[in-house]
Structures are given as C-alpha cells and as structure tokens.
Amino acid sequence: MTHPDSHATAPVVIVGAGGHGRVVADIFLAAGRAVAGFLDDRVVGPVSGLPVLGPFARALDPGFGRGRALIVALGDTTRRVDLSQAVLRAGAGLATAIHPFAILAGGTQIGAGSTVAAAAVIGTGATVGRFCIVNTAAVVDHDCALGDGVFLGPGVRLCGGVVVGAGAFIGAGAIVLPGVRIAADARVRAGALVDVDFGIG
Numbered sequence: 607m608t609h610p611d612s613h614a615t616a617p618v619v620i621v622g623a624g625g626h627g628r629v630v631a632d633i634f635l636a637a638g639r640a641v642a643g644f645l646d647d648r649v650v651g652p653v654s655g656l657p658v659l660g661p662f663a664r665a666l667d668p669g670f671g672r673g674r675a676l677i678v679a680l681g682d683t684t685r686r687v688d689l690s691q692a693v694l695r696a697g698a699g700l701a702t703a704i705h706p707f708a709i710l711a712g713g714t715q716i717g718a719g720s721t722v723a724a725a726a727v728i729g730t731g732a733t734v735g736r737f738c739i740v741n742t743a744a745v746v747d748h749d750c751a752l753g754d755g756v757f758l759g760p761g762v763r764l765c766g767g768v769v770v771g772a773g774a775f776i777g778a779g780a781i782v783l784p785g786v787r788i789a790a791d792a793r794v795r796a797g798a799l800v801d802v803d804f805g806i807g
C-alpha cells in the first residue's frame with residue numbers, strides 16, 4: 607500500500623506548535639519526512655526538538671513556502687481551514703500527514719493539508735477532503751465521504767457510506783451508523799450514537 611503524499615520530499619513546516627502540532631510532527635518524523643520546524647505566535651521553541659521559525663503570519667510571506675510544504679495543525683476548524691486556504695493563495699504547497707501505522711485502502715483519496723493519525727483506518731472507496739483531521743484510531747469505513755475541514759475525534763467510528771459535510775466536528779468515540787448524513791458545520795457530541803441524518807434540513 608502506498609500512502610498519498612508518500613513520495614513528497616520537501617521539508618515540512620507545521621503551522622501550530624500546540625498538542626495537535628506535535629502530533630503532526632510525530633507523524634512526519636515516523637514517516638521519515640524532514641520537518642523544518644513550526645510557526646506559532648505564542649510558543650517559543652524548541653518543540654519536539656524542532657525550532658519555532660516565526661509567527662503564523664510567516665506562512666503567508668512571499669517566498670517562505672518555496673521549497674517547503676506547509677500544514678496547518680490547529681484543532682480549531684475555522685482557523686485551520688482559513689489559514690490553509692490563505693497558504694494556498696500565497697502560492698505555497700500543503701503537506702498531507704499520514705501516519706505510517708494508519709491503514710488506508712488502496713486508492714484512498716486524502717485531500718491536501720489533511721492529517722490521518724496513528725491507527726486510523728480508511729476503508730475502500732472512502733474520500734477525505736482537504737484540511738481534515740482524522741484522529742487517532744478513528745474509523746472511516748468504506749464509501750464514506752468527508753468534506754473539507756472535517757474533524758473526527760479519537761476513536762470515532764463512521765460506518766459505511768456516511769457523508770459528512772464540510773467543517774463538521776464529530777467528538778471522540780462517536781458512532782455514526784451506515785449511510786447517515788451529517789450536515790456541514792454540525793457538532794456531534796463525544797460518545798454519541800448517530801442513527802439518523804444529523805442537522806440535515
């Protein structure tokens with residue numbers, strides 16, 4: 607199995623040096639990818655043994671992204687999506703973080719700027735949009751479709767054919783039954799059992 611982005615070689619800059627940023631750094635290091643460091647407004651390095659190269663705004667400096675790939679590692683969905691889109695507009699490339707111990711069915715599509723953490727499983731025919739977070743041990747079973755900016759907490763289980771609208775947040779350990787649709791920007795409680803469409807007009 608070949609992970610998407612696994613042939614990329616440009617050193618990665620991780621935008622956000624908090625808890626999720628360190629998770630993303632660990633993913634790239636586990637995958638053997640060079641990490642140049644972090645950008646963060648408040649955190650002073652080193653973090654996970656890596657330097658903090660400057661504030662968030664540096665991600666948008668002309669030329670900063672040249673020869674590098676950036677990934678926005680902020681848990682807050684609005685900030686993650688907005689900053690990722692600004693990075694793209696500034697002409698930089700987005701990295702995709704896929705842990706080598708995630709399991710992805712052949713041909714799985716993962717959008718640029720997304721993160722798939724350790725022990726996550728993505729089934730055949732599933733698609734994951736851009737700027738998503740599929741957290742530790744989350745399951746996205748066959749034929750699910752996740753829009754841009756979706757957040758799945760640790761241990762979420764999406765059964766086959768679940769459709770999740772852009773920007774939706776699904777809390778840790780929630781279970782979504784087959785074929786259920788979750789609306790864009792919806793918030794599903796941690797531990798919820800979702801057996802009917804959620805937030806769909």
Ligand SMILES: CC(C)(COP(=O)(O)OP(=O)(O)OC[C@H]1O[C@@H](n2cnc3c(N)ncnc32)[C@H](O)[C@@H]1OP(=O)(O)O)[C@@H](O)C(=O)NCCC(=O)NCCS
Pocket residue numbers: 741759760776777778779793794795796797798
């Ligand atoms: C759904 C959620 C966003 C609601 O947050 P909130 O609007 O701030 O709600 P509150 O914390 O004020 O709780 C309101 C009530 O709902 C209850 N409640 C909140 N979340 C609950 C959950 N997941 N399951 C059951 N009850 C819950 C609270 O106990 C509280 O009950 P009370 O009024 O009887 O005291 C939040 O509880 C949640 O589930 N977040 C997900 C966290 C997560 O998985 N993060 C991933 C990190 S990697």
